[in-house]
Amino acid sequence: MVALNNTLLNFEQMDETQFQRWTNLLEDRTGMHLPKERRSFLETSLGLRMKEIGMHDYAAYYEHLQSERYGQREWLTLVDRLTIHETRFFRHQPSIDVLEQVILPELFASEPQRKKLQIWSAGCSTGEEAYTLGMVADQFIRHQVPYTQQSRNCYIAVMGMDISVPALVNARKAIYDKYKVRYVPEDYLEYYFDRQQDGRYQVRDELKKRVCFVPFNIIDMKKVLLEPMDIIFCQNVLIYFNRERRKQIIEQLVKRLKSGGFLVLGAGEALTSPHAELKKIDFTNALAFVKK
Numbered sequence: 566m567v568a569l570n571n572t573l574l575n576f577e578q579m580d581e582t583q584f585q586r587w588t589n590l591l592e593d594r595t596g597m598h599l600p601k602e603r604r605s606f607l608e609t610s611l612g613l614r615m616k617e618i619g620m621h622d623y624a625a626y627y628e629h630l631q632s633e634r635y636g637q638r639e640w641l642t643l644v645d646r647l648t649i650h651e652t653r654f655f656r657h658q659p660s661i662d663v664l665e666q667v668i669l670p671e672l673f674a675s676e677p678q679r680k681k682l683q684i685w686s687a688g689c690s691t692g693e694e695a696y697t698l699g700m701v702a703d704q705f706i707r708h709q710v711p712y713t714q715q716s717r718n719c720y721i722a723v724m725g726m727d728i729s730v731p732a733l734v735n736a737r738k739a740i741y742d743k744y745k746v747r748y749v750p751e752d753y754l755e756y757y758f759d760r761q762q763d764g765r766y767q768v769r770d771e772l773k774k775r776v777c778f779v780p781f782n783i784i785d786m787k788k789v790l791l792e793p794m795d796i797i798f799c800q801n802v803l804i805y806f807n808r809e810r811r812k813q814i815i816e817q818l819v820k821r822l823k824s825g826g827f828l829v830l831g832a833g834e835a836l837t838s839p840h841a842e843l844k845k846i847d848f849t850n851a852l853a854f855v856k857k
């Protein structure tokens with residue numbers, strides 16, 4: 566389909582050297598590995614963007630991206646076009662189940678006086694994962710933590726992070742059309758969203774104020790100062806990186822977890838033994854680990 570579009574749109578075909586140059590740039594700056602089979606995706610994405618800004622050849626556009634004056638700004642737009650933002654609320658049910666049935670109960674049992682629960686959605690795209698985590702944690706506290714327990718007043722703080730600034734702008738708006746909220750359970754939809762006159766759904770302030778969004782590059786995590794997290798979700802992100810990068814990213818994620826904290830990856834995204842400090846949780850179809 567992309568190849569067909571490409572032919573119809575009549576974008577210049579890249580030769581091997583050009584393709585290598587662009588994939589190296591992408592790999593250097595984002596860590597993402599673009600295989601040969603995705604050449605037409607690259608040609609289409611670059612071609613469309615070049616057309617928008619009135620440029621006609623890959624080499625000139627490449628130089629434009631290096632320019633001190635315009636390069637950085639243009640890069641932010643381009644990286645958004647080259648990254649896949651597909652996401653949805655309650656995307657992977659077994660991961661939600663392990664959160665509700667194992668992770669949250671263990672975190673609250675091990676710290677009954679808990680005042681804060683810190684959750685990180687790494688590669689959060691337009692916010693659906695971060696809001697899902699906020700809703701599930703809030704429901705857990707409301708319905709599972711006894712009234713007598715101090716952690717009933719525990720503050721939930723979810724941080725969504727992504728390399729795509731336009732995706733984060735949408736995440737902060739927190740307005741989703743009907744199709745986007747189709748997997749949100751009916752009672753959650755009623756409780757956490759306001760239906761607008763245009764039929765779209767706005768996340769209510771009560772949930773919105775607990776979720777913040779910050780631009781970041783997952784391969785530059787060393788530069789990010791963060792308090793250690795109780796839970797990190799990093800789903801459908803590692804698939805874009807090669808084995809060595811995945812290893813480095815997991816290493817950094819583990820560093821940002823509290824001892825006894827949990828890491829949840831997308832099913833099939835980890836390496837066979839991702840990290841010596843991680844112990845796998847035995848839960849069907851979910852890839853979750855506790856930090857020893």
Ligand SMILES: C[S@@+](CC[C@H](N)C(=O)[O-])C[C@H]1O[C@@H](n2cnc3c(N)ncnc32)[C@H](O)[C@@H]1O
Pocket residue numbers: 594595596597648649650651652653656687688689690691694726727728729732781782783784799800801802805
């Ligand atoms: C397919 S989405 C996954 C969204 C969400 N985690 C989910 O599972 O539904 C992948 C996200 O990873 C982000 N991403 C890709 N490379 C990144 C990087 N180097 N640093 C941070 N985010 C990155 C993309 O911008 C995109 O929003």
